[in-house]
Amino acid sequence: MVTQEPAPLSVHDRYDDESVRRFHERGWWQGGSAGALLDRWADATPDRRFVSDGTVELTYAEVRARSGGLASALLHAGVDPGDRVAMQLPNWAEFVVGYLAVARLGAVLVPIMTVYRQSEVEHVLRDSGAVAAITTGEFRGFDHAEMFRTLRKEIPALGTLVVARGPVQEDELAFDEACAGATADLGPRPDPDLPHLIVYTSGTESTAKGCVHTWNTADFSARGLAVDVFEARPEDVVFMPSPIAHATGLVVGILVPMTVGAEVHLLDVWEPNEGLRRIERYGCTVSATATPFVRMALDAQREARRDLSSMRFWLCAGAPIPEALAVEFDQAFDGGVLMPLYGATEILAGTCCHPGDPLERRAGSDGSAALDGIEITLVGPDGEDVATGAEGEICYFGPGAVLGYWRDPVRTAAAIDSRGRHHTGDLGRLDEHGYLRVSGRLKDIIIRGGTNISAAEVEGHVGAHPAVAQVAVVPYPDVRLGEKACAVVVPVPGERPTLHGLTGFLRGRGISMQKLPEKLVLVEALPMTATGKVQKFRLRDLARES
Known part of the structure; x- marks a missing residue:
């Protein structure tokens, strides 16, 4: 008996025709693709550095060449458009190349954070139906390639294994060799309304859920953050110590710099003194992390006394920003600004403060709707909208929401109501100016360093x-x-x-x-x-x- 592959989720499973028309008409969804964006900058600024990680540095032209070679190798290995490709890599340049290779092929990237081990990885591989995986050898004392070799024996669908910065066995692909190959005819650009990413989150339940994003939903948040929040420009260097295998790191660490043709510098292991050294050395200008990263960086700076004057903007998620922390940041980073953001894997950017918001807003709220097109409402236990100032469950409607949970219609139906709003499970209050303060959560989770x-x-x-x-x-x-x-x-x-x-x-x-x-x-x-x-x-x- 052959198991039939389920039909992929599309925007029409999530939104009515009028919403889809409006999203396109207002420019919130612009189509295109990750590959087209890469081509734009590889043609216009081929020699500009795109990504560095302290070991590898690649220009836009080099990333295009390497991702094209890897996409061709995956196609030759039997990976087709729509297939899922898992990738468990640290914050290395290879992750950026791998993501863009999978995207150009029209396959669906399934990123996995390096802290996940066999039980979590096995669930993601089986649930997503991944046919290929990209990983590394030993990293921080753990052999990821060996874990995938064990899982390949148990999961017949996982046919291809690519290993970066590590030895390969006979039936595996070496990452660098695959990237060095010629680029084949990769076919037409992928449909921007079909699945592009499946990011798994286990923040609320014992079984991780696969959040399905299209290119349009991811690009909406990245483009809006780049233009309206970061006010990014080509000379920016995004500092990214948060895992780019998860939503914040991937959107801000890869898509935001690609939006304007800027650069990203990746840090694979967070250590505050090393983080400060990288900011100084690479002239990093903007970043986005969980709030505890900022506290550790400020503590380290008391003795390190690095020149951090290049850093002008740091977006903070996962916990409220105390006023004293915001003031201390402004002083340590020579006028740099600390901004709060509230979001989730399902909605990416929900609310944030914006340039021009005063300190009392930045320290006293989680911001207003992050981008034009986002509607934030609060719902009471009776399902009705609550009054201004009253506590309710935070709901999101807008162009950046997931299509649903992969192969999980029950959880999808439970999270999305009849008005198309995504229920986050978090509690908050809205003031008369539309600024949100997250006050608690319905979900049974621990938020450790910004991770649920x-x-x-x-x-x-x-x-x-x-x-x-x-x-x-x-x-x-x-x-x-x-x-x-x-x-x-x-x-x-x-x-x-x-x-x-x-x-x-x-x-x-x-x-x-x-x-x-x-x-x-x-x-x-x-x-x-x-x-x-x-x-x-x-x-x-x-x-x-x-």
């Missing part, structure tokens, strides 16, 4: 430990990362698990390091409501106090 971690997923792994009878995972505050995960455990009678033993057990289950609990609290029983639900608010208090 599903409490339910971690609970599932911890609960498998033989010494654990019951477990609840909750966040506790951390001055550098915002939040960390605390496991509150009811032990099996006669057992007394330790944090060291528990995390060792979890590493053996192949989950990423960032999901490991960093605090363990043992209790005799979990506090419950009358209906049998765990009272996590009490456990959060316990985690803070312990």
Whole structure:
């Protein structure tokens, strides 16, 4: 029996004809493609540096040549338009080349962050139906290529493996050799309204969801951020230490500089002193990270005393910006401006502050609608819009939203209402001027360094430990990362698990390091409501106090 490939999501599954017409008419969707944008700058400014990472530097012309060669190699290996190609690479120039190769071919990129391990990667590969993967060898003590080799034996659909900066085996492709090949006839440009990216997020549930973006939805956010928020120009150098395998890093680190023909400098391992050194050396001008990155950079700058005067704009996501942090940033970066952004993988840019917004706005809100075309509304428990100043669930309507969740119509239907709005699961308040302040969340997540971690997923792994009878995972505050995960455990009678033993057990289950609990609290029983639900608010208090 042959399993039929499901029809790809399209804009007509997501929006009515009038919305699609309006998006095009207003210029929010402009068509085109990533390859066409690359061609524009490779023709106009072939010798301008496009990407550097401290080891490799490539011009626009070199990126076009290398991505064309890699696309041809993938086509020869049997990757067709519409096929999914997974890529797990650090913030290296090879990621940019790989993304543009997949995009030119008309295949769908499935980026995977390097912190993910076998259990998470296997789910993404199986769920997406990836037919090829691009990865590296050993990075930070972990052999990614070997993990993919193991998974290829278990997943027959994964036919092609490309390895960058690492040894290859007989049936694999070496990244550099593939890029050096001649560019074949790659066919017509891909349809900008068909799937372009599937970015997996596991922020709210135990099974990661694949967020399907088209070129038009991704380009809308990138182009709007570049022009209206960053006010980007060709001489800019975007500093990107956030993973470009996820939404913020990919949009700001690749698409924003491509919009104006600028440059990006990538940092593969965040270390604040090294980050400051790169900003000074490469003359970086703009960036976007989670808020804790900024706190660590400012702490390091007290002793480093680098020349950071080139940095004029830093977009901050994942946590509110304290006023003292904004003031300190302005001083340390010689007049540079710290701006808040609220977004998600499903909607990319939701709200942000804009050039000209005063300090009290930047420190007291998460901004207004990020771009023309975005509508932010708040909904109460009854499904009705709430009054100004009242708390409600944040909903997004606009040209930057996902088409839906890959192969998951149930979750798609639950997230998108009859008015076409995407329900984020986050809570907030809007003031009379349309500025949002995120106030909480409906979702059970921990936001560690700007990355969402599903409490339910971690609970599932911890609960498998033989010494654990019951477990609840909750966040506790951390001055550098915002939040960390605390496991509150009811032990099996006669057992007394330790944090060291528990995390060792979890590493053996192949989950990423960032999901490991960093605090363990043992209790005799979990506090419950009358209906049998765990009272996590009490456990959060316990985690803070312990």
